[in-house]
Amino acid sequence: MAFIHIENVDKRFPVPGGEVLALKNINLDIAEGEFVCLLGPSGCGKSTLLNAIAGFSPPTDGSIAINGNANATRFPGPDRGMVFQEYALFPWMTVAQNVGFGLEIKRLSKAAISAKVDMLLRKFNLYEFRERFPKDLSGGMCQRVAIARVLALDSPVMLMDEPFGALDALTRRTLQDELLRIWDEFRKTIIFVTHSIEESIYLADRVAVMTYRPGAIKRELRIALPRPRDTASAEFNALKKDIAKLVMEEQMRYTETEIKGYGSD
């Protein structure tokens, strides 16, 4: 069985006067160490699926097993570290305290915590900022701290919910490259939610394109291009064109529904 095995997952949310089917019959297998992107327009349920894997909002039907254990995803836990688009750093903690917080919860010794925190902060060139508070950092630096905070946990799985969505294009590319380096070094299994086609092709081993409501897997595409990938190459752009066609079909359905005035998310 695959490292992460998602089987027949449905997710329904109650809404006034009924319920909405957010995820429909999701089946997805992810190998250990694989980098998978969930790609789709707003409202396709990609974040819903990620939240289900994270244990924040378990599926209504079906199961999500990690290493064959379907109970693993019932609750949130440090085995599935999450990076949020809004960074979600604790503003009352310094950079070092943020990165060390998960280790503090694990009751590691002070020395062990600070050794690990220092190592990670140096890796991200954040060591000089360890006593600063998040309010003093730029968006890119905040997201580096958030990634370091998850790496500190040593979790095998890293869940990323549009982590670079709020960053400018140059910072975004820098962080994408850093993430690939980190992934290469720590061999995490990464599930990465994005609505950027280029980002998904640049990063992933495999892209799962999702349909607009109800969210289902429309197509899985293996990205066989060698890394580092050249976004200007012919192969890259051929893939981009193919995937754009798939995504735009769903985007059209999204736009139509929004214009008709049905609920948005």
Next chain:
Amino acid sequence: MGASSLRAILKLASGIIIPAVVVVLWQMLAMSGWINPQILPAPSQVAVKWWDYLSPTAPYTTGSYASWLVSGELPHDAFASLSRVLGGFLIGTLLALPLGLLMGTSNRLYGLFNPLVQVLRPIPPIAYIPLAILWFGLGNPPAFFLISIGAFFPVLMNTIAGVRHVDGIYLRAARNLGAGQMTLFRRVIVPAAMPYILTGMRIGIGTAFIVVIVAEMIAVNNGLGYRITEAREYLWSDKIIAGMFTIGLLGLGIDFFMTGLNNWLLKWHRGIEQN
């Protein structure tokens, strides 16, 4: 450096202009003879009285010079009022904080307690005076009771609001990192609610300061509130104003202290520099 210190001096000087103009006009009005000095004494007369009020009553003989220096009536009154404010504020805050944290985190407790809180909250602490005297007689106990009520509700309401406004993203991030209920509460909910709690404490100590003056006018025989009521009995309007001025200074001091505490505890908070 020269330019910036000059600017600082100018800023200070411009802050003094309006008070100085008011005092000069007041002095001129008092010296014109149109107004009975017993109704409105001259500021110079108030200043002399304030100095008398501040100074030790007996000449220095032996013992600690510092304690002689504060042996005057005003230091005694100020100390009495301040200790009532602090005592009542502490009682009110220590009761309001845990209740507020519980009501903020538990919807069930909120549902149970909120109706009662909403009914009691609009009652001004001063309306409790008759009951306070009936229950506690005269002296410090009714004063503490009234002051703690004055501090209780602002701290309670702000603590509840602070806890209920904690951004869900912090809770999700902490649970993702493996935080249990206690860690979540201690390390996430309480610090996230701290800006609200401190605002509540600031309002609470302000209310406590208002209530202490009223309580002293009625229930005790020392403190600044008592002293200005006593001065009225003798038609010492200069002493009334000297007492009021002292109340103003103490209030300013308390606010200064609270601002410092606020900035220190919330040094992580975005936008604290603007305060």
